[in-house]
Amino acid sequence: MSKVCAAALVVVLGGLLACCFRSPTPNPTGAAVALTRFYSQTPAWWSCEQLFECTSLTVPLDYAKPAGTTIQLAVIRARATDPEHRIGSLITNPGGPGGSGVTVLKHSYPDWPGHPSHFGPQLRARFDIVGFDPRGVGRSVPITCLTDTQLDHYTALDPAPGTPAEVDAVVAAVKAFDAGCQTHSAPLLPHVGTPNTARDLDILRAVLGDPKLFYLGSSYGTYLGAVYAELFPSHLARVVLDGAVPPTLTAGQMAQGHAGGAQEALAGFIADCVSHPDCPLGRDAATAAAKLADLFAATRAHPLPIGTGRALGQASAETGVLVALYGSPQSWRLLRQALAGAMAGDGHGLLALADQYYGRDPLSGRYPTNLAAGLAISCLDRPGVRSAREVQAELAGIARSSPLLGTLIAWRELPCAYWPVRPQSRPHPIRYAGSPPILVVGTTHDLATRYSWAQDLAGQLGSAVLLTYQGSGHLAYGRGSGCLDTAVDTYLVQGAVPATGTVCQPDA
Numbered sequence: 001m002s003k004v005c006a007a008a009l010v011v012v013l014g015g016l017l018a019c020c021f022r023s024p025t026p027n028p029t030g031a032a033v034a035l036t037r038f039y040s041q042t043p044a045w046w047s048c049e050q051l052f053e054c055t056s057l058t059v060p061l062d063y064a065k066p067a068g069t070t071i072q073l074a075v076i077r078a079r080a081t082d083p084e085h086r087i088g089s090l091i092t093n094p095g096g097p098g099g100s101g102v103t104v105l106k107h108s109y110p111d112w113p114g115h116p117s118h119f120g121p122q123l124r125a126r127f128d129i130v131g132f133d134p135r136g137v138g139r140s141v142p143i144t145c146l147t148d149t150q151l152d153h154y155t156a157l158d159p160a161p162g163t164p165a166e167v168d169a170v171v172a173a174v175k176a177f178d179a180g181c182q183t184h185s186a187p188l189l190p191h192v193g194t195p196n197t198a199r200d201l202d203i204l205r206a207v208l209g210d211p212k213l214f215y216l217g218s219s220y221g222t223y224l225g226a227v228y229a230e231l232f233p234s235h236l237a238r239v240v241l242d243g244a245v246p247p248t249l250t251a252g253q254m255a256q257g258h259a260g261g262a263q264e265a266l267a268g269f270i271a272d273c274v275s276h277p278d279c280p281l282g283r284d285a286a287t288a289a290a291k292l293a294d295l296f297a298a299t300r301a302h303p304l305p306i307g308t309g310r311a312l313g314q315a316s317a318e319t320g321v322l323v324a325l326y327g328s329p330q331s332w333r334l335l336r337q338a339l340a341g342a343m344a345g346d347g348h349g350l351l352a353l354a355d356q357y358y359g360r361d362p363l364s365g366r367y368p369t370n371l372a373a374g375l376a377i378s379c380l381d382r383p384g385v386r387s388a389r390e391v392q393a394e395l396a397g398i399a400r401s402s403p404l405l406g407t408l409i410a411w412r413e414l415p416c417a418y419w420p421v422r423p424q425s426r427p428h429p430i431r432y433a434g435s436p437p438i439l440v441v442g443t444t445h446d447l448a449t450r451y452s453w454a455q456d457l458a459g460q461l462g463s464a465v466l467l468t469y470q471g472s473g474h475l476a477y478g479r480g481s482g483c484l485d486t487a488v489d490t491y492l493v494q495g496a497v498p499a500t501g502t503v504c505q506p507d508a
Helices: 033-039 101-108 121-126 148-154 164-185 194-207 220-231 251-273 285-301 314-325 329-343 348-358 370-381 388-401 406-411 414-418 451-460 482-494
Strands: 053-060 070-078 088-093 127-132 213-218 236-242 439-445 465-472
Touching: 033 053, 033 194, 053 194, 070 101, 070 194, 088 101, 088 194, 088 220, 101 127, 121 127, 121 482, 127 194, 148 164, 164 370, 164 388, 164 414, 194 213, 194 220, 194 370, 213 220, 213 482, 220 236, 220 451, 236 482, 251 285, 251 314, 251 329, 251 388, 251 406, 251 439, 285 314, 285 329, 314 329, 314 348, 314 406, 329 348, 370 414, 388 406, 388 414, 439 451, 439 482, 451 465, 465 482
Parallel strands: 088 127, 088 213, 213 236, 236 439, 439 465
Antiparallel strands: 053 070, 070 127
16 A cells, blocks of 8 residues: 655654744634644645645644643545635545544545546545544544454454353453553543544644535534534534534434445345345355355354465454445445355355455555554543453343344454553534534445434434435435435535435446
8 A cells, every 4th residue: 555644643842843833823613722723734735646645734732731731633624626616625534433534535535437437536536635644543642452463353242142152252352452452552532532532633634724514424424513513513614424424423323224234234244145145145045045154153162274374263254244244235246256155164255255344455464543543532531331241241232232242242342341441532412503404314224324324413403414225224415325425415516405305226
């Protein structure tokens, strides 16, 4: 992967980057005087690959002590292709939490034959498209916890510990992970919660020269956008939230919703699979579910060697299936092939899908910061389970929602039980007056962010408008619906919201 904005990894003490700031001037955004120097900084942009410019943004590590330690955040942008009619900057967040906005923009913006840009031509013409790595993520003072080899073992942890000894082994591994985060990233851990990232987002907006925010947030990025709307309600221009995560949800409700969505997506995949002659699961849904359960049990008892010192165990097999379900039905052919390989004794395909979930590089074996940063942010944003016993208490309900994948989802809550920093936010409805209206996009069969969540968030955000995508997979914008993409682009460029009740379909 090419190097982008490597200089943004530096952590500096307050005052060290004085060369990058203008002389303090009154802040037109009304920020506290102590933050004026951050809002007034002049970024130094440099070319970073053919289409992009990069810079670093300086923000306080601790907003309660803005004169203290500062950190730098990596920022990337593609300039508007029609500068004469440029509206401003459209800041994006790809989700996670823990997703790198720099990396995602690098891969989603270019318009290649057969791989069109994620962003419509209107947006590319009228906006600078901007991505950034939130604090703790990617090139922005990344949180680190374990080595890559240790992460190979951690991601293969038993997803369904049943005996006391198996539970103890999982707890010990999780505690070691959490201790590694504390050892390597202790100063950063208390400061990566979403409210601080929302404050960073407001500084970025001002530094880019925009009086108000244009924003496109996906998945977790909708939670960030909602928190921003609560903290800075007068700073919004046009905001799109695709794949809603309402701030009212508890960690348990999110796990329950994810399990239900996974089961719905799995049922859809099975129904599609059994209609294809190359389906390795049989010709009816009951047989297919049983064969999938048998495969998971077999990889638990006898992991499939890959020949690289790794093996496909139950955790990777289930994770590979889960990540494939995030895609649209057009991508399910890859899952059929991976399952056929595993059932024939070749686990390469499913393990590659599991690696995709974690972002593990297939050549170097390196992991990005997604896992560590995602946990660090999630554990601060909302209270979760406090022990393995509490996970076990949730298991029955989550397993009912998803008999094959629910246990994996439930045990993924465990790291927050032993996290070294206690939660700093609580589930609550967003207080936003509703002017201008926010556009919330919900997919009817989204396994990760439920359609009911989009309805809920739209109801919290004053005059927000809900745009419905009648489809499957995670997220809607840029997924193959001209109706939906046009509605989003028109809103961002012109400010015209779609009619209430608008429902878009995938293109034929």
